[in-house]
Amino acid sequence: METIYALSSAGGRAGVAVIRVSGPATAAAVEALTGAKSPRAREATLRKISDPETGAALDRGLVLWFEGPASFTGEDVAEFHIHGGRAVVAGVLGALGRLPGLRLAMAGEFTRRAFENGKLDLTEAEGLADLIDAETEAQRRQALRQMEGALGQLYESWRGRLIRILAYAEAEIDFADEELPGDLLWRLGPEIEALASEIQSHLDDGRRGERLRDGVEVAIVGPPNVGKSSLLNRLAGRDAAIVSDEAGTTRDVLEVRLDLGGVPVALADTAGLREAEGSVEKEGIRRGLAKAHSADLRLVMVAAKRGGGVEGDFELAQPGDLRIVNKTDVGGGVEGALPISALSGEGIEALLATLTERVTALFGASENPVITRARHREGLEACGRELERALAGLRDDRSGELVAEDLRLAARSLGRITGRVDVEDLLDVVFRDFCIGK
Known part of the structure; x- marks a missing residue:
């Protein structure tokens, strides 16, 4: 088995960087770079780190030793906690690379060795990867539960x-x-049937865990000029979409990322649904309809008109979708729909609260494994x-x-x-x- 090494912390300038070594030659690598035998297990020891070939000092840092099999990979493991300057990291990595029997680790190789040595199963390894990639609180909780088994x-x-x-x-x-x-x-029939029923119930989860891990798709749909792009900008807190009185301004699906109650949401502004006037707008409407049908949740928007009534309808709304009437600053609302004004901000907090409640109820982190x-x-x-x-x-x-x-x-x-x-x-x-x- 080869001994592997790699930078385990993020690349770039930082206060501290961690370089990990795993395999049978780990103890020899520690002695070569520090001039002393490996420290006691799980005790951080301050040592001078030098290039074994030239004797030139590279840094002073902490060295930790984890004797296999009581380590992350199940092998002898050492960690060098050094200063995070690029030159320091490059010097220590270069010195390790010139030692006999050591090579740079491939992507995910430390975790793969942990799996091969029985330290993790595949779901725990995937949970670790998800924990590293987690962007929201709910993603973190779900990944941590999975990583813990x-x-x-x-x-x-x-x-x-x-x-x-x-x-x-x-x-x-x-x-x-x-x-x-x-x-x-x-006599085994009832036991088989009970197990099959439990597995099917686990499958019938609305893809809750997958949606939380990958992100929930929410689409804003409706006819042109009802304020879809204005609502996207208001919810995003920035000018993500071009807003114009001209119909057909949005020609493609535009997405922004939101964190709603710890659930990652991809909010999409779609082209206004009408009879297209050109090939580009026609393609935008086709993509908008496709996004509307594939989205996990839709914000179906119409706009109030002066003197009463609304522009558009709720034909695309499905059970669980939110119905919204925009421009209530100039006209009235509709029963069963949330009144907002994307221009003034009126009703936006109530919309966000309702949307967050809906998203977390459907896709938020669950106490049960998913x-x-x-x-x-x-x-x-x-x-x-x-x-x-x-x-x-x-x-x-x-x-x-x-x-x-x-x-x-x-x-x-x-x-x-x-x-x-x-x-x-x-x-x-x-x-x-x-x-x-x-």
Whole structure:
């Protein structure tokens, strides 16, 4: 196994930079750069750091030592906490690169070694990546729960139950001459059905975790000149969109990012919906309609007219969408719609509060583990299909071998989510519960 090293903190000028080393030659690297053996585990030690080839001083910094397997990667790990100037970082990295047996780490290689050495499962590794990328409070909470193992523990508990079911099915097939309960395979039906129901309930979450991780899409839709771009600018707090009395000013979908109650939101201003006057506007309207249909939530806007009535309608509104009447400073509102004036700001706070409440209720961080990636969803859907096939096999009185194969495939689908697929688990259950070969 090669020893790897890399800058673990962000690049660029900073007060402190952290360089991490992991692998069998880590202790030799520490001694080469500091002239002394590795410090006691988990104790920060101030040392002079020098170039082993020239003896030139590079910096004075803290050195931390983590002896494997009690480390992030499961290997011997050292961290050099040095000053964050570019020249200092380049000097220490260059010195490490000239040591025998060391090479620069590839992207994600420290975390991959942690997974390979059993320190993290795949969902925990993904949670770590999401925690690093988190931009909002709700994203941080969701990623931290996943990194701490909440999602992996749920899937492993399901896999453990499935392995037990499969072990009983295999026992009836392979150890028919032993003193086992009769019709054992048939007795597994309710357990399989209960597990399939739990997994389906987990899948029927409205893609809450995925939306929180990737961002919720909210589209402002309506006819031209009702104030969609003005509302976008008001909510963004800046002039993100061009505002004009001329119809058809917005020719494409324009997005701004918002943080609503800790939920990341991509707010899109779409082209005004009308009969297009040119090919460019026609394409803008097509994209606007596509965004309106694909968005998680729509702000369907009309505008009040002087003397009464409104311009536009709420035809595109779906259950859960917000209906808005703009320009209430010149006209009246509509029952069931939020009255605002994007020009004066009247009603904007109430709109933001309502939108935040709606977004957090639908997509905010949940106390229960939720699916955060398409990979998880695909694995769970595959597992569910195999469980349903196993249940159908029991109803159709198919052979035990075929039902067991369906259960085996279901267990593998779950195991692929966490990265733990181990047939030894199956053997342990068989011999523990039935004392075969005692």
